[in-house]
Amino acid sequence: MKAAIATRYGGPDSVIVGDAPDPILGPGDLIVRSLAATVDSADARIRAMRMPPGFGVAARLAFGITKPRQPILGTAVCGEVVRVGPRVTRAGIGDRVVAITGMRFGAHAELVRVLPHQPVASPPSGWNxxxxxxxxxxxxxxLYYVRDLAGVRAGERVLVHGASGAVGTAAVQIARHLGAEVDGVCSGPNVDLVRSLGATRVIDYTHQDPTGDHDRYDVVIDAVGGRTFSHWRGTLRPGGRCALVVAGWGDFLAAVGTKYAERRVLAGVAPEREENLRELMRLA
Ligand SMILES: NC(=O)c1ccc[n+]([C@@H]2O[C@H](COP(=O)([O-])OP(=O)(O)OC[C@H]3O[C@@H](n4cnc5c(N)ncnc54)[C@H](OP(=O)(O)O)[C@@H]3O)[C@@H](O)[C@H]2O)c1
Structure with a gap:
């Protein structure tokens, strides 16, 4: 099969399109012929080995010391099931599915192996x-950060930092769906996009510091990185939660139950749960 292969840690030019062995089917696996796959910020991070503070050594141990151990990146695919193992009941040959390969990657290829624990769902009808x-x-x-980790509730006031990105555009919509009032932060060219997704107020970070408002938000979702809990603390009301999608070691440790003046920091890695993927497709 053809695949996009990351030959070393580096820029986009470290990826070549070449031949790779077809994936081997295990008894609980699906093989999906790709119709579309995404290149997302996780692919870019691993390809360049660009990690949040304190995670460099652990990331090299996990993903490869000198180059990506799994050279075919790609965390999500939409395609057609072409082979199924004898133990598979959740999909059949010919089904169109979305599937998550997640941190095992492998989706930037013509044929993608989906393991038994990796989520699979039907795409929303009418979506290509x-x-x-x-x-x-x-x-x-x-979905994990807004609904599960931060526990956003109806009537709360939420700030999404990075509201025009992959995580942020979804976070704005999910927070609105849960009944919150949402403000978004992005650059000038994306202000109309973020407003169209349901944000009440949109802050252009090139003109205004989003940490300038005091005691305003119940929840901050920071999907950009570079700022710590101490930067956001003042914007939170008492009881407020700051969910850092990109957290360094310090905030990761602080997230284990620490409270500062009735305000909490939350961090983690979004889990790959099939029920969440199904819910996401249903919401779409
Ligand atoms: N913890 C986890 O499980 C998890 C899961 C997924 C992703 N992540 C991390 O979350 C981050 C966001 O991912 P993504 O896929 O949404 O990235 P993305 O699509 O590239 O979006 C980046 C966002 O950051 C904004 N931005 C860029 N520079 C900025 C600045 N100087 N000040 C304020 N905002 C700025 C962008 O706004 P404009 O484009 O309008 O400038 C955009 O809204 C990545 O670092 C990723 O690694 C973590």
């Missing part, structure tokens, strides 16, 4: 393959 695939990475992260 590219649209369905592009929903997965940001949508799964946002």
């Amino acid at each position: 393959a590219a649209e369905a695939a592009s929903l997965v990475f940001g949508g799964m992260t946002a």
